[in-house]
Amino acid sequence: MTALQQRIGPHPDGAHLPAHHEQCLGCGVDNPHGHHLSVHREGDLVVATHVFDDRHVGAPGIAHGGAVATVLDDLYGFLLYLVGEPAVTRQLVVEYLAPVLIGTTYRLEARVDRREGRKLFVNAKVTALDGRTAATSTAVFVTVDAEHFTQARPSSAI
Numbered sequence: 001m002t003a004l005q006q007r008i009g010p011h012p013d014g015a016h017l018p019a020h021h022e023q024c025l026g027c028g029v030d031n032p033h034g035h036h037l038s039v040h041r042e043g044d045l046v047v048a049t050h051v052f053d054d055r056h057v058g059a060p061g062i063a064h065g066g067a068v069a070t071v072l073d074d075l076y077g078f079l080l081y082l083v084g085e086p087a088v089t090r091q092l093v094v095e096y097l098a099p100v101l102i103g104t105t106y107r108l109e110a111r112v113d114r115r116e117g118r119k120l121f122v123n124a125k126v127t128a129l130d131g132r133t134a135a136t137s138t139a140v141f142v143t144v145d146a147e148h149f150t151q152a153r154p155s156s157a158i
């Protein structure tokens with residue numbers, strides 16, 4: 001069994017979900033440039049409480065749009081633990097409804113909307129603690145086999 005298969009679970013409701021791998025830009029604890037996203041399961045949702053910091057700034061005081069997209073893309077990656085199969089992003093759409101502020105706490109949540117064959121249609125939102133939604137997103141993930149992840153380094157396994 002690969003490390004990825006072990007991470008896929010199953011994971012009970014409420015469980016903290018393991019990082020994709022230690023160097024992952026979104027969630028890896030050993031990536032000094034990363035977002036160190038910490039994600040748990042809430043029923044059919046994957047959820048994170050997250051604060052963007054000065055490493056992620058775009059306009060002064062506001063998170064870079066690419067940083068927000070990075071975190072959303074990575075959050076979607078945790079839905080795969082619920083689906084039980086590896087998949088990768090084919091399309092990512094972000095609606096930036098309001099500035100995402102540096103140093104402010106946000107709730108991020110994502111869910112699977114539906115599945116059609118290998119395609120997973122997913123959606124997510126970024127909400128401030130006062131309830132205002134700062135960003136929404138949809139994405140299409142496509143399931144892949146384990147060999148997909150060994151294309152760059154044949155000996156690597158995530």
Ligand SMILES: CCCCCCCC(=O)SCCNC(=O)CCNC(=O)[C@H](O)C(C)(C)COP(=O)(O)OP(=O)(O)OC[C@H]1O[C@@H](n2cnc3c(N)ncnc32)[C@H](O)[C@@H]1OP(=O)(O)O
Pocket residue numbers: 004020073074076077080086087088089090091117118119140142144158
């Ligand atoms: C372990 C998880 C870690 C998660 C980390 C966070 C997520 C990530 O950052 S993943 C990294 C970024 N993504 C990538 O690197 C993926 C790069 N792309 C690829 O490798 C390939 O394009 C891949 C594998 C997604 C699909 O390739 P391939 O297997 O040839 O599929 P392909 O036939 O082109 O398309 C698959 C299906 O999706 C459909 N499709 C493609 N694009 C779209 C779209 N935009 N909208 C809807 N459907 C689409 C196709 O029509 C096709 O449908 P069907 O099966 O019904 O014919």
